Amino acid sequence: MSALLAIEELSLVFRTRHGTVRALEDVSLTVDRGEIVGVVGESGSGKSVMAYAALGLQDAAAQVLGGRILFGGLDMLNAAPDVLAATRGREVAMIFQSPRTALNPIRKVGQQIADVLLEHTTFRGAALRAQVIEALSRVRIPDPERRAEAYPFELSGGMCQRVMIAMALACSPALLIADEPTTGLDVTTQAVIMDLVREMSRTSRMSTLLITHDLGLAGEYCDRIAVMHAGHIVEIAPTVELLARPAHPYTRQLLASTPTPRTTIADLVSIPGQLPDLRQELPACRFSARCERHIPLCDERPLPWTVVAPGHAVRCRVPL
Amino acid sequence: MNTPRLEARHLTKRYPVGGRKGSLLHAVDDVDLVIQPGECVGLVGESGCGKSTLARLLARLIDPSEGTIHLDGHDTTALSQAAFVKSPDRARIQVVFQDPTESLNPSFRVYRSISDPITRLLGVEDTGELFDRVHRAADLVGLPRELIQRYPHQLSGGQRARVGIARAIAVEPSLLILDEPTSALDVSVQAVILRLLADLRERLGMSYLFVSHDLNVVRLLCTRIVVMYLGRVVEVAPTEQLFTAPRHPYTQALVAAIPDPARRDEQRPRLDGSPRSPIDPDPNTCRFHGRCPIGAERCTQEAPVLRTMGDDHVAACHFA
Ligand SMILES: Nc1ncnc2c1ncn2[C@@H]1O[C@H](COP(=O)(O)OP(=O)(O)O)[C@@H](O)[C@H]1O
Ligand SMILES: Nc1ncnc2c1ncn2[C@@H]1O[C@H](COP(=O)(O)OP(=O)(O)O)[C@@H](O)[C@H]1O
Ligand code: SF4
Numbered sequence: 001m002s003a004l005l006a007i008e009e010l011s012l013v014f015r016t017r018h019g020t021v022r023a024l025e026d027v028s029l030t031v032d033r034g035e036i037v038g039v040v041g042e043s044g045s046g047k048s049v050m051a052y053a054a055l056g057l058q059d060a061a062a063q064v065l066g067g068r069i070l071f072g073g074l075d076m077l078n079a080a081p082d083v084l085a086a087t088r089g090r091e092v093a094m095i096f097q098s099p100r101t102a103l104n105p106i107r108k109v110g111q112q113i114a115d116v117l118l119e120h121t122t123f124r125g126a127a128l129r130a131q132v133i134e135a136l137s138r139v140r141i142p143d144p145e146r147r148a149e150a151y152p153f154e155l156s157g158g159m160c161q162r163v164m165i166a167m168a169l170a171c172s173p174a175l176l177i178a179d180e181p182t183t184g185l186d187v188t189t190q191a192v193i194m195d196l197v198r199e200m201s202r203t204s205r206m207s208t209l210l211i212t213h214d215l216g217l218a219g220e221y222c223d224r225i226a227v228m229h230a231g232h233i234v235e236i237a238p239t240v241e242l243l244a245r246p247a248h249p250y251t252r253q254l255l256a257s258t259p260t261p262r263t264t265i266a267d268l269v270s271i272p273g274q275l276p277d278l279r280q281e282l283p284a285c286r287f288s289a290r291c292e293r294h295i296p297l298c299d300e301r302p303l304p305w306t307v308v309a310p311g312h313a314v315r316c317r318v319p320l
Numbered sequence: 321m322n323t324p325r326l327e328a329r330h331l332t333k334r335y336p337v338g339g340r341k342g343s344l345l346h347a348v349d350d351v352d353l354v355i356q357p358g359e360c361v362g363l364v365g366e367s368g369c370g371k372s373t374l375a376r377l378l379a380r381l382i383d384p385s386e387g388t389i390h391l392d393g394h395d396t397t398a399l400s401q402a403a404f405v406k407s408p409d410r411a412r413i414q415v416v417f418q419d420p421t422e423s424l425n426p427s428f429r430v431y432r433s434i435s436d437p438i439t440r441l442l443g444v445e446d447t448g449e450l451f452d453r454v455h456r457a458a459d460l461v462g463l464p465r466e467l468i469q470r471y472p473h474q475l476s477g478g479q480r481a482r483v484g485i486a487r488a489i490a491v492e493p494s495l496l497i498l499d500e501p502t503s504a505l506d507v508s509v510q511a512v513i514l515r516l517l518a519d520l521r522e523r524l525g526m527s528y529l530f531v532s533h534d535l536n537v538v539r540l541l542c543t544r545i546v547v548m549y550l551g552r553v554v555e556v557a558p559t560e561q562l563f564t565a566p567r568h569p570y571t572q573a574l575v576a577a578i579p580d581p582a583r584r585d586e587q588r589p590r591l592d593g594s595p596r597s598p599i600d601p602d603p604n605t606c607r608f609h610g611r612c613p614i615g616a617e618r619c620t621q622e623a624p625v626l627r628t629m630g631d632d633h634v635a636a637c638h639f640a
């Protein structure tokens with residue numbers, strides 16, 4: 001069985017005036033059909049860089065040092081630009097954190113959804129219009145006929161985000177990449193949107209890569225979770241397993257610092273230190289300077305993966 | 321009966337709406353709020369419901385349209401805002417804002433950011449005393465002394481948050497208003513700041529009004545929670561009761577929307593749509609009507625007022 005999206009041993013750096021930023025090192029991750037995979041970690045850990053790379057989108061300063069990205073068999077790092085663009089629009093959709101910057105401010109939101117459908121489907125005329133309204137009501141925008149005629153500035157942030165999502169889902173993409181899709185939205189709106197994403201993955205077998213800093217959110221909606229730290233994936237496991245039996249010391253600390261409906265202030269633990277500077281020489285385990293379990297063996301390369309349970313792998317010499 | 325630390329009655333703030341003569345935006349509408357000495361009260365509600373406006377009113381950063389505020393028994397609304405700035409009560413209430421990058425002057429070193437309010441509000445000019453007070457505040461928030469000569473851009477997010485808090489507590493307020501103090505921080509840093517706030521309250525005996533959109537965070541520090549919706553208080557209850565037995569349909573939706581891995585596959589009630597306009601709301605209609613899952617005819621004929629639901633628990637819904 002092959003995954004819809006496979007990121008294989010991807011290493012990526014940014015060449016900047018201030019040095020080489022080792023943003024991703026040896027990152028591997030797969031997303032199967034209908035699966036929701038979460039990527040969690042502190043800000044600066046490389047979640048967004050990985051999401052963009054998965055789409056074959058990179059900053060001019062980015063350089064891939066090694067690895068592959070396969071989407072439905074297509075080699076995203078070496079495909080022709082027109083093939084990539086067509087794939088991205090039709091089969092992969094992305095939701096960014098700030099919807100207002102992603103929407104065209106001087107075009108009605110209904111027209112913007114129609115544009116996407118015109119490009120990628122055969123709907124025209126009344127059928128096209130019906131599809132636009134259908135797309136808006138699917139994300140539970142009240143009064144979609146009227147909302148279709150609105151400009152982005154006439155809508156609240158939460159509404160814009162739903163329009164973005166309506167647009168992303170309009171062509172029934174095979175893969176949705178959502179980078180902090182609900183950060184900054186009210187929890188009530190977040191819940192509606194995430195329910196919809198889950199429903200799409202169950203009913204249309206849409207695959208989702210959900211990037212979030214919120215472990216609680218990932219814990220509720222994802223089938224599997226990958227934990228990132230300083231450009232490494234340090235642990236990956238089915239959600240329930242990861243939350244119940246974290247094996248990497250970083251995962252355990254991340255869990256202990258995240259308030260849940262059952263946490264008390266005395267339970268709340270912080271993670272010592274901070275992310276290492278990715279422009280400096282980095283040790284084999286990039287968590288070692290913050291880790292209380294560190295032993296000399298941790299500094300030996302390469303740092304191997306250990307499988308601690310079916311589907312549960314950890315990149316640590318001294319797992320919990 | 322002790323004098324409450326803070327007692328606000330009928331507090332109201334309306335803004336004229338540009339271009340619509342006579343129209344008013346009801347940002348905060350007829351709010352009563354009492355905070356006891358040493359008490360920590362949480363304030364929650366979706367964005368735009370009036371939390372920051374209420375915080376600014378209480379701190380007398382803006383003038384109310386109507387209503388009174390007593391701080392430790394003194395009527396702070398008896399003075400104009402300009403006169404209040406010069407009054408001794410000004411130091412008793414301090415606000416910590418969400419983004420310390422915005423509230424700290426980028427051209428001031430940490431020392432000046434902390435010493436400025438001490439001079440301005442307490443009239444301390446003596447360099448020796450000022451030095452002592454700045455260092456005492458820095459020590460209290462765990463800010464290393466070597467950082468005191470730095471500029472804000474040379475600090476991490478967590479360090480800037482500490483400066484924001486040091487600056488507020490340096491003038492020994494009796495009430496600290498915290499407006500989303502940790503929402504720009506990573507969870508690991510948030511954990512440190514929350515523990516610091518809990519510890520400071522115990523040591524200095526301050527009262528807190530803790531504004532946040534994250535109910536898991538509010539729960540950790542507060543013993544009582546106030547829920548706002550479109551400018552009005554719709555429910556007030558002791559923390560555990562608010563989470564386990566919310567009475568207002570909005571609070572019920574809010575609590576149900578908290579992401580929780582422990583409730584992964586539970587169907588929970590969701591809130592559709594967006595709030596009504598805060599401009600010229602109908603005084604005889606419940607503000608939640610139209611979005612409310614109950615919404616009966618009575619709700620459009622008579623606006624519900626806060627009614628007692630039990631010990632220390634009130635809610636404003638005809639059907640609560
Ligand atoms: N265009 C770029 N040039 C240089 N460094 C970059 C660029 N984009 C991202 N980075 C760096 O890569 C690292 C990972 O960033 P990012 O993926 O945005 O983190 P996250 O999304 O997890 O918060 C950070 O250290 C960031 O500064
Ligand atoms: N200075 C102002 N002038 C006009 N309207 C304002 C002003 N400040 C806030 N508002 C409006 O008052 C309402 C409450 O805003 P705010 O108190 O910032 O909400 P919250 O902090 O809960 O997100 C919003 O509708 C907002 O647009
Ligand atoms: S009064 Fe009516 S509309 Fe308002 S919250 Fe209660 S049931 Fe809903």
Ligand SMILES: [Mg+2]
Nearest residue numbers: 047048049179
């Ligand atoms: Mg990011």
Ligand SMILES: [Mg+2]
Nearest residue numbers: 371372373499
């Ligand atoms: Mg606010």
